[in-house]
Amino acid sequence: MSHKVVLYSRVSTADQTAAHQRTQAEAAGFEIDDVVVDEGVSGVSTRLADRPEGRRLFDMLRRGDTLVVRWVDRLGRDYQDVTDVIRQMMRRGVIVRTVINGLVFDGATKDPMQQAVRDALIGFMSATAQAQAEATREAQRAGIAHAKGRDDAYRGRKPSYTRAHLDTVRAQLAQGAGVSAIARDTGLSRQTVYRIQEDPAEAEAALARWSA
Known part of the structure; x- marks a missing residue:
């Protein structure tokens, strides 16, 4: 079979x-x-x-x-x-x-x-998945609360990455992949990958603000 x-x-x-x-x-x-x-x-x-x-x-x-x-x-x-x-x-x-x-x-x-x-x-790997899920929940709550009652001027710049991009970047960073390699894999700029690396919670919150 x-x-x-x-x-x-x-x-x-x-x-x-x-x-x-x-x-x-x-x-x-x-x-x-x-x-x-x-x-x-x-x-x-x-x-x-x-x-x-x-x-x-x-x-x-x-x-x-x-x-x-x-x-x-x-x-x-x-x-x-x-x-x-x-x-x-x-x-x-x-x-x-x-x-x-x-x-x-x-x-x-x-x-x-x-x-x-x-x-x-x-x-x-399971502990990493849970930590990422908890960070996502917290950032989404913060981003949505920030976005309520505000117009686009208060949302900041619209993210140049999607949810799929962010998931991939965070997973690869967690595994020690280099910024240049991640940029090539995702098609994002190295600057964008650096920003996600330096402040993943804000990266999550930015997505949440623009989807709220």
Whole structure:
């Protein structure tokens, strides 16, 4: 029986598209057999198992299949969710792979050192996803509160980046990627990447002010 490679895409804003996430995955070398998309679903408030297509994902994946996600934050709303989902997939014999940085979480490995590295990575990546989600929530609250009752003159300059850009920049910065490499990957200017690096909370708030 042939094994499937399934891309799961959570699209929560107009700045993100499932087609773009598939293009990114294919550019990274993945041959995608099927795509499962949850549209208009918040990743910071809804567990994967509670999303309409997230539930279908659990039903369709079988032992030996590969689940591809852009980044581990697609899999849950916080540390516990992301950790639980990855471990549940591994117990079922499903390999979880990320487009960004090419991480692989495979429950089949028997080598103790590989298991230790894998489990440490799960914890670190999940904690990073939760920290980013909490920063996003706080910045969105601040940005929306600031924007209420104000006109465009008080919003500051409209961001030159989208939500998808910001997610990618922050994920790659967290993994130690250089500013020039991130700029080439995203098509943003180096100055924009530097601004996001220096004040990620303000970068989030700027997006929130202009979407409020």
